[in-house]
Amino acid sequence: MTIRIAPAAVADFHQVLTDHARYWGERDLRSLHLLALVQEFGSTCLVARAEDGIRGYVFGFVTPEGTGYVHLIATRDDARGTGLGRRLYVAFAEAAERRGARKLKAITSVGNTGSVAFHRSLGFDAEIIDDYDGLGRAMVVFHRDLPLDTSRP
Template identity: 85%
Template sequence: MIVIMGIHIAPAGVADFHQVLTDHPRYWGERDLRSLHLLALVQEFGSTCLVARAEDGIRGYIFGFVTPNSTGYVHLIATRDDARGTGLGRRLYVAFAEAAERHGARQLKAITSIENIGSIAFHRSLGFDMKIVDDYNGPGRAMAVFHRDLPLNVSWP
């Protein structure tokens, strides 16, 4: 567990997963991404599915896993509406990278829609390389695909 400024970053449990879904609009606004939240990730890859807890609840989370080719793949990362701009997303990424390295990861990967300029800027600020991959998510569904080597040495406010 990592503790920074009253926020505890620790592996997510099933109750955390359900709380994140209950509070979904606080993390994702109008976008309904509940279908991307897979309980199996928490159950099977618990050490790389992390939540940032404070006294007032879960402020953010990152769900991912390590692939057979030693890639730490980030499936979802989100911060609650009142935690944005605090560096929490960066802290979550660092915690995930450390957990992924313990499981043998040598690089990180993430994807987002090409329209998600906030996510693209965030990943680039973490030193990820990006390329647009046509048909990544099905015919006519290009995605921004990010890669970077580990370790993830970044600072936060």
Template identity: 70%
Template sequence: MIGSMAPRIVPADVTDIQRVLADHSRYWGGRDLRGLHLMALVHEFGSTCLVARDEDGIRGYLIGFVTPDRTGYVHLVATRDDARGTGLGRALYGAFTDAARRQGAVRLKAITTVGNEGSVAFHRGLGFDVRVEEEYNGPGRPRVVFSRTL
């Protein structure tokens, strides 16, 4: 990684997510996912929304929460273009897993679009089961669903 210290993973606040959105393409490339960055999630689930920060800013982040049925759901996770391949995404998932367990989570879940092979490979590498749910997002709108028991 660039910089002298490894990023610290800490709870996110709204200002952190606003900084990410101001530099959105460094995390998401050409995909415009700004509309998925719901500030209410950060306000209401702050202990499971995380940023990885070092002296060069926010290297990566994860927005997640624990559902009433004790599922730790990862809504978004991204690493900045200069932090990819460093293990930071895996570290964010590890920190989220710890936070979700503290809230009683017994499983993890995330979704992605069909065809997002990078996300599928990443989640498989973390031990997730992978399946396509044809109607997950409505008629004719399938999603890949990742799940893993804790």
């Protein structure tokens, strides 16, 4: 099956929300999906499309300071373990670099061990920062320099 990674369209955003449970299971993260990201930062909001729909996506942007910030990345339940998340990250990193990014950043909740392991496998440093997401809400903050090493599987 051929998977093509391309900039997300507004229709893709709505499809991702319709199929939310396929990407996030029981966790309701719809409020973190911001249409403005797709509309304003379309070149760094990407979908991985196959014949059977959107297999995964990454929504992010480049800050004025040159950081490629990954706001959300997800793969559909039937695409996990295929390397698609890594491919999406590489595509995002390349798009961010074209827009002047020199480093990458992402965050996740402290209990999201899968995300922590995934980001560490991509060479990110991880730091727990207290009150990052409000009083009493520590988050894991990931950082790494670009380019992203694409030689890893």
